Amino acid sequence: MLIHSVMPPQLTIEGLGAASQSLEKVIDGTKVTVEPAGENTVRVIRIISTNPQDFLNPRLQPGSLIPYTLK
Amino acid sequence: MNKQTIEWPSKPEETPPNKPNLDSSGNSSSQPLENLKELGQLELPKPKAAIHTLTIIGQIEGHLVMPPQNKTTKYEHLLPQLVALEQDPDIKGVMIIINTVGGDVEAGLAIAEMIASLSKPTVSIVLGGGHSIGVPIAVAADYSFIAETATMTIHPIRLTGLVIGVPQTYEYLEKMQERVINFVVKKSRISEADFKELMLQTGELAMDIGTVVVGKKAVEVGLIDEIGGLSQALGKLQKLIEAEKAQGSGLKC
Numbered sequence: 205m206l207i208h209s210v211m212p213p214q215l216t217i218e219g220l221g222a223a224s225q226s227l228e229k230v231i232d233g234t235k236v237t238v239e240p241a242g243e244n245t246v247r248v249i250r251i252i253s254t255n256p257q258d259f260l261n262p263r264l265q266p267g268s269l270i271p272y273t274l275k
Numbered sequence: 276m277n278k279q280t281i282e283w284p285s286k287p288e289e290t291p292p293n294k295p296n297l298d299s300s301g302n303s304s305s306q307p308l309e310n311l312k313e314l315g316q317l318e319l320p321k322p323k324a325a326i327h328t329l330t331i332i333g334q335i336e337g338h339l340v341m342p343p344q345n346k347t348t349k350y351e352h353l354l355p356q357l358v359a360l361e362q363d364p365d366i367k368g369v370m371i372i373i374n375t376v377g378g379d380v381e382a383g384l385a386i387a388e389m390i391a392s393l394s395k396p397t398v399s400i401v402l403g404g405g406h407s408i409g410v411p412i413a414v415a416a417d418y419s420f421i422a423e424t425a426t427m428t429i430h431p432i433r434l435t436g437l438v439i440g441v442p443q444t445y446e447y448l449e450k451m452q453e454r455v456i457n458f459v460v461k462k463s464r465i466s467e468a469d470f471k472e473l474m475l476q477t478g479e480l481a482m483d484i485g486t487v488v489v490g491k492k493a494v495e496v497g498l499i500d501e502i503g504g505l506s507q508a509l510g511k512l513q514k515l516i517e518a519e520k521a522q523g524s525g526l527k528c
Contacts, residue, residue: 207379250352
């Protein structure tokens with residue numbers, strides 16, 4: 205993997221390898237990968253879908269918080 | 276002979292999008308009221324915009340997930356979005372807003388190629404910085420703008436941290452570099468010689484060779500089309516959209 209950037213690598217690579225606990229859930233009829241982010245809230249990491257329109261859904265942008273109770 | 280039972284993976288839980296469906300935890304997945312209560316987020320019905328914006332920010336993430344202190348542009352989200360923009364008949368044009376430090380070469384080129392091959396008018400605007408692999412992305416649009424204070428760093432691709440000693444590695448880097456140079460030269464008015472000169476300039480950057488091109492200089496060397504900001508970029512995009520429409524309606528003169 206080639207990184208072509210002006211950022212010094214020490215800054216960007218520091219902390220690499222810490223895996224986040226991600227889960228696959230179906231929200232708004234779309235499969236998303238989420239990670240827990242506090243009480244009854246999850247943060248969207250990625251959308252898994254073959255429908256391009258799903259990626260325009262403002263609620264499911266990566267990083268958005270969605271109220272959801274994980275069992 | 277072993278009898279192998281093939282187990283088909285079970286169908287992913289199918290939830291029809293329009294029914295307020297409740298899963299076993301009692302979560303309803305279409306709940307604007309819940310959002311308002313819990314997070315203070317209000318969702319208003321949005322009319323579909325004719326112009327969509329794409330933001331290229333921070334680091335362009337490639338095959339490895341960057342540690343959390345990085346702000347990243349995720350290509351796995353951007354590329355399907357571009358497909359949606361290309362397909363949707365209501366969307367007439369795309370504005371690409373760039374403020375990036377560069378990042379993964381392949382992900383950057385993937386985004387640049389997708390933008391370049393969009394059939395709808397695209398205008399890019401470089402604000403703040405459009406460094407390294409941000410350069411191909413900026414020039415990929417039909418028309419590019421740069422703010423007067425924005426900068427673009429033109430420097431060679433490096434294998435970060437490794438010393439180039441083996442000939443095979445050097446050739447690989449040459450190939451990688453060529454593909455970026457060819458793309459930029461094809462999509463802008465700069466000549467290959469001028470671009471290489473900027474790239475190999477000594478004395479400007481502290482830890483590398485290359486040039487920092489500020490606003491006006493980027494236009495002078497032919498990398499970016501025009502100096503401008505938001506209103507200019509939007510105005511140009513509108514003009515390009517109208518020109519498309521006029522062409523498409525097949526006016527017979």
